[in-house]
Amino acid sequence: MATPHNVADRLSSTRVSPRRPGRPGAIAVAAGVAFTLAAFAAGFVRTAPTRATTTVRPSHRGLYRDGSFTGWGRSPHGRILATVVIRRGRIASAEITTCRMRYPCSMIAALPPQVVARQGPEVDIVSGATQSGEAFSSAVSQALAQAVRDGRQP
Amino acid sequence: MTLRRYLRTPKGLLLVVLLTLTAVSARVEGVRFVAPGVLGAVGAAVLLDSLIVRGRRGRWGFPDGAVLTGLLVGGILSSFEPWYVAAAAAAVGIAAKHLVRVGRANVFNPAALGLVVVFHLFDTAQNWWGAMPAIVPSAAWPLLLASGLLVAHRVNRLPLLLAFTGTFFALCTVAAFLVDPADLAEVFVAPDLLAIVYFACFMLTDPPTSPGRGRPQLLAGALVALVSVVVFLRMAAADYLLAGVLAGNVFEALRCRMQGRAVAVPLVPPSGHQARVFDAD
Numbered sequence: 001m002a003t004p005h006n007v008a009d010r011l012s013s014t015r016v017s018p019r020r021p022g023r024p025g026a027i028a029v030a031a032g033v034a035f036t037l038a039a040f041a042a043g044f045v046r047t048a049p050t051r052a053t054t055t056v057r058p059s060h061r062g063l064y065r066d067g068s069f070t071g072w073g074r075s076p077h078g079r080i081l082a083t084v085v086i087r088r089g090r091i092a093s094a095e096i097t098t099c100r101m102r103y104p105c106s107m108i109a110a111l112p113p114q115v116v117a118r119q120g121p122e123v124d125i126v127s128g129a130t131q132s133g134e135a136f137s138s139a140v141s142q143a144l145a146q147a148v149r150d151g152r153q154p
Numbered sequence: 155m156t157l158r159r160y161l162r163t164p165k166g167l168l169l170v171v172l173l174t175l176t177a178v179s180a181r182v183e184g185v186r187f188v189a190p191g192v193l194g195a196v197g198a199a200v201l202l203d204s205l206i207v208r209g210r211r212g213r214w215g216f217p218d219g220a221v222l223t224g225l226l227v228g229g230i231l232s233s234f235e236p237w238y239v240a241a242a243a244a245a246v247g248i249a250a251k252h253l254v255r256v257g258r259a260n261v262f263n264p265a266a267l268g269l270v271v272v273f274h275l276f277d278t279a280q281n282w283w284g285a286m287p288a289i290v291p292s293a294a295w296p297l298l299l300a301s302g303l304l305v306a307h308r309v310n311r312l313p314l315l316l317a318f319t320g321t322f323f324a325l326c327t328v329a330a331f332l333v334d335p336a337d338l339a340e341v342f343v344a345p346d347l348l349a350i351v352y353f354a355c356f357m358l359t360d361p362p363t364s365p366g367r368g369r370p371q372l373l374a375g376a377l378v379a380l381v382s383v384v385v386f387l388r389m390a391a392a393d394y395l396l397a398g399v400l401a402g403n404v405f406e407a408l409r410c411r412m413q414g415r416a417v418a419v420p421l422v423p424p425s426g427h428q429a430r431v432f433d434a435d
Contacts, residue, residue, distance in 0.1 A: 028368075032316030039320055040342065043327035047339040076340045078390045100390035103232075104277040128234035128279065 064147040071142025075135035082139035187233040194237030196224030199244035226265035229284020243268035285352035287345030302355025311359035317375025378402040
């Protein structure tokens, strides 16, 4: 049951026009802003030198040893783990093993078959998922780099 | 209530702000790409909300809360998603707004809940284009920050906003020393940074689903940040911010239930002697 005290309490806590903050309120807001900016600046400095990059290596056609190889690819929106299987020196299959992207990897579901068809990490650009595609290509490149036979140059 | 007076209310102000941001961003993103999603979300939200309110109260009313829900859903979902996905997200949010309630108010932020549900059902993409990631930074940042801080101040949620952003960036900074910093780099730069500000100013500060007083705001902001960072690091899911705010909504519902009062409390016009109770959004 709503008592007058409860009603007054509820109304006062949600008035539309905010009360003018006094000195303690202003100090708290200023401290909050300063803390936020300091935390952001520290994190920005810490993460900036290692910001994710994606590179697409040239094709490794005909240079691989048999086995299953994995590689991570990064993008500004997360990372992808790709697994590439090599049989008889050729790419037999490629798949997205782990999708830690903040966009669905279903948008680039058409890309793994392209790796098999083209026998390399070069894939089409997917509209709306450009960076996811680049991350996948980078992951495949990293996996293939492990599959390259010793002494061979990609 | 006159239009001028309505626009001075929190909902009126947020409506103007979101319409402005959406219009500015849509010009750059391409109106023909974003219009289906926005119109689908707003249309579905308005239609469903109007029918439910008509059924419950026996009269028609302007569903301003539903328009806000639709604008938020449309502005967050990727423009590559079909219009019916945006409509489904908005409809889920509005349905939950009327079904999941404690006392007189809804528990969950409708837009956040709808987006999380369609994300897990349809594997949807969220690019937060409404936060103006495609606009030149010198124009986007002042507009976003000024409008966001104005809205947060108007609804008395500045402590919540600062508690969230401060804790979020502090946790990400600490985590950058514990895990590979590259895993966290994106939260410190656009477009994610714009999305975080957009989220903190316009979704986190939703009056019916967030605490109204200082100390609970600090607790809720820290909790939302903690859940968001954990989801980000453990799952790298696109809905890490939205998952955080839903956790904050549950915290607020439990807190108010333990105190024996409704989650949301009425909003009173600044100069009005006759209190008008607004629908919880």
